[in-house]
Ligand SMILES: Nc1ncnc2c1ncn2[C@@H]1O[C@H](COP(=O)(O)OP(=O)(O)O)[C@@H](O)[C@H]1O
């Protein structure tokens with residue numbers, strides 16, 4: 001399969017299935033010349049009392065763009081485009097390794113999980129469940145479902161607490177430094193999808209992590225694990 005963003009943007013999007021266990025209108029589709037995708041139309045989003053601004057779709061795109069900019073490549077290619085139910089987020093479908101025990105893997109010390117845990121702290125992910133870990137047949141990890149991210153108040157909620165409190169490595173520190181050094185550019189491309197206040201909060205989370213020089217600890221002020229965790 002050829003991965004080509006132009007095809008992804010312009011190829012015809014055909015719906016093939018609806019994911020019935022998904023919480024929002026989450027559809028599985030196929031783009032001609034590109035391949036399988038997830039499509040979440042903005043019109044299918046349920047309003048969330050604690051995420052008043054922007055769209056969940058926009059936050060998913062913002063998460064992809066930031067993961068790319070930070071050189072993490074942890075989010076499958078994600079764009080906003082038109083589809084049969086109007087504009088929405090379209091994300092490359094990852095064919096997962098069905099034999100992998102996700103709960104066992106998700107509790108391991110795998111270095112890709114550690115990167116994802118750091119990324120979640122950066123984007124303030126409130127919904128990192130085991131089911132949002134996608135591991136392909138080559139063992140490569142991706143994360144999905146980044147609609148509830150970038151909130152201005154700290155709300156990190158994840159199952160990946162096995163790294164809590166560990167000192168950051170040099171490369172993790174370098175990643176944070178580079179994010180701070182490029183904050184103007186990052187603010188520019190994120191501003192299409194999240195609010196100015198949320199971008200300021202993002203920069204302050206990155207500074208705080210850098211000063212702390214450690215992976216975050218679970219909060220005692222809010223539930224630090226999503227429910228259900230799978
Ligand atoms: N890009 C993707 N590739 C493969 N599977 C995916 C992808 N995105 C989502 N999924 C699967 O579909 C499920 C539902 O998608 P998700 O993004 O979690 O939707 P919802 O917002 O409705 O919870 C996920 O738990 C995951 O198993």
Ligand SMILES: [Mg+2]
Nearest residue numbers: 022023132145
């Ligand atoms: Mg989900």
